[in-house]
Amino acid sequence: MSTTPDQALPSTDRPSTLRAIARIYPYVKPYRWRLLGGMAAAMGASLVALAIPYVLQWLVDGPLSSRDAALIWPAGLGVLALGALEAFFIASRRRLVMRPSTRIETSMRNALYAKLQDLPVSFHDRWESGQLLSRSVSDLSLIRRWLAFGVVLLVVNIVTIAVGFVVLFTFGWLLGLIFLVASIPLWINGLLFERKYSVVARRSQDQVGDLATSVEQSVHGIRVLKAFGRGRSKLEEFSEQAEALRGTEIEKAKAIASIWLWLLLVPDVAFALCLLAGIWLASQGELTVGQLFAFFATATVLRFPIESIGFFLSMTFDTRTAVDRFFEVMDSENTIEDPAEPRTIAEPHGALSFNAVHFRYQDATDAYPDLVDGVELQLQPARPWRSSA
Numbered sequence: 001m002s003t004t005p006d007q008a009l010p011s012t013d014r015p016s017t018l019r020a021i022a023r024i025y026p027y028v029k030p031y032r033w034r035l036l037g038g039m040a041a042a043m044g045a046s047l048v049a050l051a052i053p054y055v056l057q058w059l060v061d062g063p064l065s066s067r068d069a070a071l072i073w074p075a076g077l078g079v080l081a082l083g084a085l086e087a088f089f090i091a092s093r094r095r096l097v098m099r100p101s102t103r104i105e106t107s108m109r110n111a112l113y114a115k116l117q118d119l120p121v122s123f124h125d126r127w128e129s130g131q132l133l134s135r136s137v138s139d140l141s142l143i144r145r146w147l148a149f150g151v152v153l154l155v156v157n158i159v160t161i162a163v164g165f166v167v168l169f170t171f172g173w174l175l176g177l178i179f180l181v182a183s184i185p186l187w188i189n190g191l192l193f194e195r196k197y198s199v200v201a202r203r204s205q206d207q208v209g210d211l212a213t214s215v216e217q218s219v220h221g222i223r224v225l226k227a228f229g230r231g232r233s234k235l236e237e238f239s240e241q242a243e244a245l246r247g248t249e250i251e252k253a254k255a256i257a258s259i260w261l262w263l264l265l266v267p268d269v270a271f272a273l274c275l276l277a278g279i280w281l282a283s284q285g286e287l288t289v290g291q292l293f294a295f296f297a298t299a300t301v302l303r304f305p306i307e308s309i310g311f312f313l314s315m316t317f318d319t320r321t322a323v324d325r326f327f328e329v330m331d332s333e334n335t336i337e338d339p340a341e342p343r344t345i346a347e348p349h350g351a352l353s354f355n356a357v358h359f360r361y362q363d364a365t366d367a368y369p370d371l372v373d374g375v376e377l378q379l380q381p382a383r384p385w386r387s388s389a
Helices: 017-066 069-118 121-126 129-171 173-220 222-228 231-283 289-330
Strands: none
Touching (some): 017 069, 017 129, 129 173, 129 289, 173 231
16 A cells, blocks of 8 residues: 555545646646647648548549549649658657657656755655655656657547548538447547546556555665565565556556447447448439548548547546646645745854753554654753854
């Protein structure tokens, strides 16, 4: 079990995922235009991909139907030009977002380290070192990957799906309606997936911190473990923690697998239904072969955005948990503050003495409830000592 003092809030008290992740905006703000530029480039690539089916429709209904070989080459070159433009947008997206995301990670890690240096010793007594280590390394790396890859494609894919459905309706309203209705289970399962996965993701990341603490303590205390022959008991403790983390990761995998089932099954069912309906409409003369071909070309373009929603949702919920864990440290209050205007002593002199000094273990009252004040150590007043300075 995690021994961090700050635990995840109950689901009813937690802010929304969008509001939670928005807390990192001060770190993102200096690089927001490059990230928005990368998102715009990714959007351009998706729109170009959705434009290719229109060229294919014209190619099938025009040059191929009339067997006009003179127009086939221009159509092929048009598709090639659109493909090259799409590749250019994809390369631009990667170029725009990679460097800012690493700089954001660096600034957040520096801020976290500075905060840890500023917090009092009592804070570090309460927190395990592994928990702090996992927040400064794995959690911030997850946020960087989400900024460079996850959030860009999540937003772009959602917009692509919305625009793609409009394009589908232009080729055939009945086929578009079938594809839309068949996709409803995806959105329902997406909402259910968020509630379940966010809880498991938080537990997994806390357990990673506990495991890192166990390794760190064992490495630094290896001489003590060997001296007292505690290696086997420490190994058993580590194995229990590792097994608990393994169980949580399996639970995460099951949650992801459940939504992937719908993400793979629903599009295939929608394709089959649209194929049957499209063949019937084409046989009735209500749909041209070019329109049917362009419809399935568009549906193929939409297949990756639809199938990737589950992956990007899970990545977003993992990032939300990482942001929560990051700000658990950043929001910690420093109870010892330096004075705003410290006084300077021109000729320092005085006496150092210990009068009625008390000591007790921090968790003594929890372990021994009969002790009201815990374990105390009384030091007798010492003879005053005066500096010669």
